[in-house]
Amino acid sequence: MTALPPQVMIRMKRDGERLPHAAIRAFIAGVTDGTIPDYQAAAMLMAIFFRGLDAEELTAWADAMLHSGDVLDLSSIARAKIDKHSTGGVGDKISLPLAPAVAACGVAVPMVSGRGLGHTGGTLDKLESIPGFRVDLSVDDFRAQVDRVGACLIGQTDRIAPADRKLYALRDVTATVESIPLIASSIMSKKLAEGIDGLVLDVKVGRGAFMKDAARARELARTMLAIGRGAGKRVTAVLTDMDQPIGRAVGHSVEVEETIDVLRGGGPPDTRELTIALGAEMLHLAGIDAGRERIAQALDDGRALAKFRDIVVAQGGDPRVCDDPRAVLPFGDEVALGPHRPGVITGIDAEKIGMGVLVLGGGRRRKEDRVDHGVGFVLLKKVGDRVGPGERIGTIYCRAPGPPPAAISLLATAFEIGDEPPAPEPLIHEVIRA
Amino acid sequence: MTALPPQVMIRMKRDGERLPHAAIRAFIAGVTDGTIPDYQAAAMLMAIFFRGLDAEELTAWADAMLHSGDVLDLSSIARAKIDKHSTGGVGDKISLPLAPAVAACGVAVPMVSGRGLGHTGGTLDKLESIPGFRVDLSVDDFRAQVDRVGACLIGQTDRIAPADRKLYALRDVTATVESIPLIASSIMSKKLAEGIDGLVLDVKVGRGAFMKDAARARELARTMLAIGRGAGKRVTAVLTDMDQPIGRAVGHSVEVEETIDVLRGGGPPDTRELTIALGAEMLHLAGIDAGRERIAQALDDGRALAKFRDIVVAQGGDPRVCDDPRAVLPFGDEVALGPHRPGVITGIDAEKIGMGVLVLGGGRRRKEDRVDHGVGFVLLKKVGDRVGPGERIGTIYCRAPGPPPAAISLLATAFEIGDEPPAPEPLIHEVIRA
Numbered sequence: 028m029t030a031l032p033p034q035v036m037i038r039m040k041r042d043g044e045r046l047p048h049a050a051i052r053a054f055i056a057g058v059t060d061g062t063i064p065d066y067q068a069a070a071m072l073m074a075i076f077f078r079g080l081d082a083e084e085l086t087a088w089a090d091a092m093l094h095s096g097d098v099l100d101l102s103s104i105a106r107a108k109i110d111k112h113s114t115g116g117v118g119d120k121i122s123l124p125l126a127p128a129v130a131a132c133g134v135a136v137p138m139v140s141g142r143g144l145g146h147t148g149g150t151l152d153k154l155e156s157i158p159g160f161r162v163d164l165s166v167d168d169f170r171a172q173v174d175r176v177g178a179c180l181i182g183q184t185d186r187i188a189p190a191d192r193k194l195y196a197l198r199d200v201t202a203t204v205e206s207i208p209l210i211a212s213s214i215m216s217k218k219l220a221e222g223i224d225g226l227v228l229d230v231k232v233g234r235g236a237f238m239k240d241a242a243r244a245r246e247l248a249r250t251m252l253a254i255g256r257g258a259g260k261r262v263t264a265v266l267t268d269m270d271q272p273i274g275r276a277v278g279h280s281v282e283v284e285e286t287i288d289v290l291r292g293g294g295p296p297d298t299r300e301l302t303i304a305l306g307a308e309m310l311h312l313a314g315i316d317a318g319r320e321r322i323a324q325a326l327d328d329g330r331a332l333a334k335f336r337d338i339v340v341a342q343g344g345d346p347r348v349c350d351d352p353r354a355v356l357p358f359g360d361e362v363a364l365g366p367h368r369p370g371v372i373t374g375i376d377a378e379k380i381g382m383g384v385l386v387l388g389g390g391r392r393r394k395e396d397r398v399d400h401g402v403g404f405v406l407l408k409k410v411g412d413r414v415g416p417g418e419r420i421g422t423i424y425c426r427a428p429g430p431p432p433a434a435i436s437l438l439a440t441a442f443e444i445g446d447e448p449p450a451p452e453p454l455i456h457e458v459i460r461a
Numbered sequence: 462m463t464a465l466p467p468q469v470m471i472r473m474k475r476d477g478e479r480l481p482h483a484a485i486r487a488f489i490a491g492v493t494d495g496t497i498p499d500y501q502a503a504a505m506l507m508a509i510f511f512r513g514l515d516a517e518e519l520t521a522w523a524d525a526m527l528h529s530g531d532v533l534d535l536s537s538i539a540r541a542k543i544d545k546h547s548t549g550g551v552g553d554k555i556s557l558p559l560a561p562a563v564a565a566c567g568v569a570v571p572m573v574s575g576r577g578l579g580h581t582g583g584t585l586d587k588l589e590s591i592p593g594f595r596v597d598l599s600v601d602d603f604r605a606q607v608d609r610v611g612a613c614l615i616g617q618t619d620r621i622a623p624a625d626r627k628l629y630a631l632r633d634v635t636a637t638v639e640s641i642p643l644i645a646s647s648i649m650s651k652k653l654a655e656g657i658d659g660l661v662l663d664v665k666v667g668r669g670a671f672m673k674d675a676a677r678a679r680e681l682a683r684t685m686l687a688i689g690r691g692a693g694k695r696v697t698a699v700l701t702d703m704d705q706p707i708g709r710a711v712g713h714s715v716e717v718e719e720t721i722d723v724l725r726g727g728g729p730p731d732t733r734e735l736t737i738a739l740g741a742e743m744l745h746l747a748g749i750d751a752g753r754e755r756i757a758q759a760l761d762d763g764r765a766l767a768k769f770r771d772i773v774v775a776q777g778g779d780p781r782v783c784d785d786p787r788a789v790l791p792f793g794d795e796v797a798l799g800p801h802r803p804g805v806i807t808g809i810d811a812e813k814i815g816m817g818v819l820v821l822g823g824g825r826r827r828k829e830d831r832v833d834h835g836v837g838f839v840l841l842k843k844v845g846d847r848v849g850p851g852e853r854i855g856t857i858y859c860r861a862p863g864p865p866p867a868a869i870s871l872l873a874t875a876f877e878i879g880d881e882p883p884a885p886e887p888l889i890h891e892v893i894r895a
Binding site for chain 1: 467468469471472475498499501502503504506507508510511631633634635636637
């Protein structure tokens, strides 16, 4: 069939008609090779923002994006290959303890991660605070390490889902980011290009998350599950709380340090719990029962830490990070942060914490910015904790001549302090299995 | 105030917030000077397609477009300066008899017209079938002729509303043409740049028109009236029927010939009636009563034809067109068109007639196409007329080797023939005064 002219496809979507599979394929191909100009792509994105994509269109859209570039072939690895993706949170270092813990339970974890942007950090940046750690492995090295070690964490190459990269850049400047089908197909096209068998999606809900309310988060989760189903992959979504930062550390070195704590069987309860819960879902997708117990056991008996050490060594990092993080990782100067009044912490604005760390130099405003791995923030109090006069609520890691006033202001005002503890919020809101 | 980033303006519109006046001004300025790229303009246009523009936004949007280029200053002309604009119909030659008839009644008519595109013809193309007639006058010559002769008909210069020209081209390829606020502000920004005091809008309704139903046409009319009110101009909208072509002639020379008939006090009743009705509204806006009688009188006593002759002479055309159109205008070969069955004409698909003339060579598929002034179609039967076996329903004017089959098919099937005459439709549906 002859492809419809782009403006006809845009008009169909604008008027609420279903786009045929062939039209979607032609549109994404045109975006990828540049024959469809940005202004037509922008108009289509805005029309999709208003009209959505139905299940069939979504499957076709994600499939076309996925096949716009290379699709990794990990079929030579016999074990189940399961990845996890988070929609992004503050202090979300879960991939770091999770990948080795799951690998320690016999599941292959081929993890293609991103970098931080804005108020959320990125897994790759956190790993790079470990001296020598490389995330730019070739596809062959990636495949070999997943097979041999059981897990590998690398960055997205330019050849994975190039249509998504183009559309994402365009969405950013045309106010079409906040569209559930576009978010879902963007995430899923990249993840499905990894050659995985299954995927656990950690969909963050709350004011520190992209999705502020549970209904929207659930819709996003179900949309991603539909795409996974269309692609014949096992996908589970876990809706988790992002009203306050995860764990205590927000930054790079500080989050690796917290990771080591979790891998030693300790760490903040929520970081450990998320690792166990998401790991259990990954094992479940691999057909392994009693996942919670298995992950907890791997964290407690040192197998997860040993696996992390293997990963660090395989990717060129300094393995002593597993023994003494403070001796290996860069850390800035410590500055204590006190509360603006004594009382009970009733809320912690995760977005403000993320922005505070950004202002310290630990984040990116633009993609080309460099991050300082040694700055960050460690929360000493979390929601429900009491803070007395003269007590610290957190520790700032910063560079001379000390934290910028804007960072202090963001971090300090992120803590909402009252007189009565709030009703506790569950960490895991909901698990949605396909 | 610092201008908002374009994506923030797009987001506001997308989310249904009102765009501040300054933001609209900055957006249109950015479109005009190219600092806002087409993809952001396209996303904004699609957001406006879905969200619309309220009265305040509309006024600001049209005002910003109007001031994106030159605004004619006709203040040196003491008389009221009133123009007419039609949203476009098939066989719509009304500007040709109307301008001289209204000028003959003492009102200045500075008329900036367009060219034909698709199935509708353009006033400029029709005038150019008169040998020597020039429509590319300078602004000074235009002003002088309006003052001296009372009317002048020219084309839009590149310097009138350049933002509209850019946005119009973009709308065409991004499926954002059919938006009432965008149509209304496009028309009004160009018309208000003419330096007029008042404007009569002929809003076509029916299957040959852009607006197929009366409710949409009324909404467009009210939207344009609101823009006129915001700009402090007197504007009247007349909703007129476009279910069948206007008059009998569709083409260029044939429409000028029909114009001369009307200016001699004859012509098809609907062409004459529209000229009188729209002329009366123009006189009304100029503060002149009994407009219907005055226009009819000017058509009947030769003053309108004399004024047309003055215009033709002033613009370099051959004035003998007023005496013997067939001797002066180019005409192709005549081919008779018969009915596919005898009966009563129950409908004439104006769009098909327009497309038929386009296929004969009398229209443009793309802006850069040239039109053949000598081809066209003259309807010998209109809705309600009886056609017997062997009778003609129309005359085709074409070039050797005869009309293309596609043209014959379009023209012939445009006539719907039944056994009972349909209920007559009024020519003038509604007059909406500000």
